[in-house]
Amino acid sequence: MSVSLVLLNDTLRLHDNPLLNACAGPKVAVVVLNKAAFFGRQYGLARANLQRLQQQLALIAELKTALAEQQIGLITLFGDTASCITQLAQRINATRLYCAEPVAPHERTALQQLATRFSVTQLDCNSLLGGALRPQLSSLPHSFTPFRKQLEPLLMVSEPVTPLPNAGDWLSPIAAELYNSEFAALQQQYQAQQPDAAAGEQAALARLEYFIWQGRHILHYKDSRNQLSGSDYASFCSAPLASGGLSVRWLWQQIVQFETQVAANESTYWLKFELLWREFFRWQFRKHGARWFSKGAIKGRLDFSAPTLNSAQQAAFNRWCNAETSMAFIDANMRLLNQSGLMSNRGRQNVASYLVHDLGIDWRMGAAYFEQRLLDYDCASNWGNWAYIAGTGNSSERQFNVQKQAQHYDPDGAFVRQMLTVQQP
Ligand SMILES: Cc1cc2nc3c(=O)[nH]c(=O)nc-3n(C[C@H](O)[C@H](O)[C@H](O)COP(=O)(O)OP(=O)(O)OC[C@H]3O[C@@H](n4cnc5c(N)ncnc54)[C@H](O)[C@@H]3O)c2cc1C
Incomplete structure (x- = not known):
């Protein structure tokens, strides 16, 4: 049976991660740290600073530890995404690739290249609008308010999936280490922080438990969200959402549960409203691609x-x-x-x-x-x-x-x- 590669670049998490149970048979979990995105330059500026690189390394380390606890190995590669995946596939005889459907044009281009060689299955893991609600790009409203008015009344965010990965099908942590030498050197060189980065899965889940449930700060979000500094004026979930350490569908369901079980007010609604802004730009990017640059x-x-x-x-x-x-x-x-x-x-x-x-x-x-x-x-x-x-x-x-x-x-x-x-x- 041929091997499937499961690329976890945009879903650095175990909760609500459809990729973890997307395919049957032997499979290999892999993450590529894209060299151009972290070491490249644009308009004379570095595309990432050391802090962002270290955060990314820490996030990958956290995912690796979490998967290892389930007896799942994670191959971590560094370079051009399409080339890294192609070389790995040749080494381990993989013919299929499963990954999150990307938004960023450079990631979409990488997948288009890979699709000429492999059977590529993309799952939209990080959007609110999926399935029957998936917007038609050709008729996507140009501005936010019509977009929201059109889609908000229909919005039934799907329940987060509970992955039940059968560890036996995955490449083991020990076997994965055979492929990880270059990445380990990178980690050593840039001294990644301990795997408790604020953008990581565990910190994100703990933060939302506090922001929504314990502190009930969600109840004043609409009034406090325009503050300039502080710790509880807003959700601070943007970093884990961006890294894929936090599922937006999981977050949405937490807000809905809070509204049902505790209280619903203008502020609880407003957090969902802001998540629709995020959603709006994602679909605009899918529509217009590289034009944005x-x-x-x-x-x-x-x-x-x-x-x-x-x-x-x-x-x-x-x-x-x-x-x-x-x-x-x-x-x-x-x-x-x-x-x-x-x-x-x-x-x-x-x-x-x-x-x-x-x-x-x-x-x-x-x-x-x-x-x-x-x-x-x-x-x-x-x-x-x-x-x-x-x-x-x-x-x-x-x-x-x-x-x-x-x-x-x-x-x-x-x-x-x-x-x-x-x-x-
Ligand atoms: C010039 C500019 C650049 C920005 N760059 C980014 C970026 O690179 N990454 C990023 O996540 N956000 C960006 N934003 C949007 C917004 O400022 C941040 O999402 C927000 O400040 C993050 O803090 P929070 O998680 O506490 O947000 P909250 O106020 O708690 O909002 C909850 C979530 O809603 C979403 N959201 C809120 N406002 C916006 C918005 N205007 N556009 C899109 N999504 C929104 C985010 O996912 C955010 O985490 C940018 C805004 C501006 C004006």
Whole structure:
């Protein structure tokens, strides 16, 4: 019987992971750390920083440990996804590949290459809309409100699956180690943190248990979500959703259960509303693909040439990146990003608007810098939101009056003081 490869790149989790029971017979679990995504460059910027690389290594290590406890081995590879999978398949005589249906154009391209050689089965593991609700890309509404109004009334999110992997069918942890040497060296070189990364499965499940059930912070989410810093004003589930450590369907069902068993209010609804924004951008990416990286994104004529910055713009861009614009509200948010790898949604909207509309810099430079820094980097949410603010995506341009926003959202300047006067270690 031929062997199946089960690629877990976008589903670094055991809960609600349909790939773990997608196929019968002998199978091999594999993850590829894509070299270009973590070591490549775009527009003169590194695509990922050390923090993001270390997080990814820690997430993979956590999954490997969790699978090993079920007697399932994980082959971890490093390089170009399509080449790594092709070489592995030749070594172990695999002819079939199972994987999550991707959203990012470079992942879709890799799968198209692989589909010419293997039987590839893609399961949409990370979307809310599946099965009969899967949107038709040709008639996908262009803006969020019609998208939400069309699909929200129909939304019946499928129950999370409970995987019952039969360990006997999987390559064992000991056998998997024979293939892992290059990856182990990478881990050693970049000193991955201990496998308890905030974006990992265990931390994500614990966080939501606290945010939704114990702390009941979901009950004030709509009022608190515009805060700029803190620990309970929002869900902080973006990083595990982006890495695939958390299932969005599982999260949705948790909210629905809370609404049924404890209380439903505008805030519990609003968390679902925000998850629909995530969903919206995912389908927009599937529809328009690589167009999103064109200068005019989905609106203008195709122009994939790199942004050009004159020397004044380059200096202004560097100051923006380094939190040295002398606009305190912008600098405070950028410092938070540079230190923690995260920023509130309110902060992101403001620094993006400032870069694009006040400094007049090509929106793709900002999106590329966020890609490098964000620990919750998600291709569709990042590039889609940047284009949204620039006016090249699913909206007309959105310009924020940064002074007014600062007065409104940081009226006593506490956030700015916290970020700009406290000397961080
Ligand atoms: C310029 C810009 C870039 C962004 N880049 C990213 C990115 O790379 N990755 C990312 O996950 N989000 C991105 N966002 C969206 C949003 O800012 C983050 O999802 C949110 O701040 C994460 O914090 P949270 O998990 O506590 O969110 P919560 O407020 O608790 O929201 C719950 C979830 O809803 C989803 N969500 C909320 N707002 C949005 C939104 N505007 N667009 C898409 N999904 C949303 C996220 O999955 C989020 O985790 C970006 C927004 C802007 C304006």
